[in-house]
Amino acid sequence: MDLKQLEYMVAIADMKSLSRAAERFYVSQSALSQQLAKLEKELNVSLFVRGKQGFSLTPAGHIYIDNARRILAIRDETMRSLSAFSQTQGNCITVGAAAGRSTTLFAQVYDPFMKAYPDYEISLQEHPSVDAERLLSLGKLDIAVSLMMLDELSSLKQISTEILFKEKLLLVVPRNHPLVPKDYVDTDIDNCPSIDPELFRNERFVLPSTRTKLRHRIDEIFSSYDIVPQVAFEVLNTSFICKTLNQGDLCTVISSGFLKKNPNIAYFSIEDKMTMAYCVCWNSSHRLSDAEKYFIELCKQQAPKV
Numbered sequence: 001m002d003l004k005q006l007e008y009m010v011a012i013a014d015m016k017s018l019s020r021a022a023e024r025f026y027v028s029q030s031a032l033s034q035q036l037a038k039l040e041k042e043l044n045v046s047l048f049v050r051g052k053q054g055f056s057l058t059p060a061g062h063i064y065i066d067n068a069r070r071i072l073a074i075r076d077e078t079m080r081s082l083s084a085f086s087q088t089q090g091n092c093i094t095v096g097a098a099a100g101r102s103t104t105l106f107a108q109v110y111d112p113f114m115k116a117y118p119d120y121e122i123s124l125q126e127h128p129s130v131d132a133e134r135l136l137s138l139g140k141l142d143i144a145v146s147l148m149m150l151d152e153l154s155s156l157k158q159i160s161t162e163i164l165f166k167e168k169l170l171l172v173v174p175r176n177h178p179l180v181p182k183d184y185v186d187t188d189i190d191n192c193p194s195i196d197p198e199l200f201r202n203e204r205f206v207l208p209s210t211r212t213k214l215r216h217r218i219d220e221i222f223s224s225y226d227i228v229p230q231v232a233f234e235v236l237n238t239s240f241i242c243k244t245l246n247q248g249d250l251c252t253v254i255s256s257g258f259l260k261k262n263p264n265i266a267y268f269s270i271e272d273k274m275t276m277a278y279c280v281c282w283n284s285s286h287r288l289s290d291a292e293k294y295f296i297e298l299c300k301q302q303a304p305k306v
Helices: 003-015 018-025 029-043 059-087 101-116 129-137 213-224 238-245 290-302
Strands: 048-051 054-057 092-097 121-126 143-149 159-174 204-208 230-235 252-255 265-269 275-283
Touching: 003 018, 003 029, 003 054, 003 059, 018 029, 054 059, 092 101, 092 129, 092 290, 101 121, 101 143, 101 290, 129 143, 129 159, 129 213, 129 275, 143 213, 143 290, 159 213, 159 238, 159 290, 204 213, 204 238, 204 252, 213 252, 230 238, 238 252, 275 290
Parallel strands: 092 121, 092 143, 204 230
Antiparallel strands: 048 054, 143 275, 159 252, 159 265, 159 275
16 A cells, blocks of 8 residues: 555645645646546545535545545554654664755754764754655654745644744846846845846756755746746756856756855846745654754754855
């Protein structure tokens, strides 16, 4: 039995929407639709009926979803119990972080943490934010450093967060790009001028990987302008993107926290409300130890001030 498939179906039932359920898991709507069609074919029953109020459960769907919830609850309780048991076996903290600035933050925190807690072991696992949050909810990580959308913070049930800082999404291009206005004036990144993304409809972009939460929000922006970006290439390590903009004609949309002031780069605001939160997270059912609280405090102290 595919537990991820159970999660998908429960999300559709909860949100009464295929598109919103797809957004929750950062998968395409077509991929989720295929999952549903495949499952209904295997079961030889219809699980949902689509109406004016969205997706509603059929009688067979109620049976499937009720049992899916039970199975997922058993999984979650099992993982929490095993996590609590493993914590009694020794002083160990496992941290999940995406490659780049999150792993850099971990490196900055490591030495002062070990000086304060020399009897502890602390390990790092590299995961994109989406994967780290999933492992956190399953009790497979103790702490994660993650980039989150502001509108999802209030809806989190299994994950508690401490916001390190907030940052905007910016459109970034080489300073000599022909679409940069002649009267462009260098300013600090937080107060850069605005620009219409429509101007860049035919430009080539380097973007974060589709596996990242950041890319999901970027695609939302493009979609709102009915733009399908021409992607030259995409990378999982978002910090690498800025290095490609010093020369050539590639553009990007990226969170301001990845950026440093560079006279060869022009920065533009595109959506005033497109703000994300850089957070340190933990499972809400997990009682933080003093050592874990200290690790989180160190993250707050060492996080870049933006």
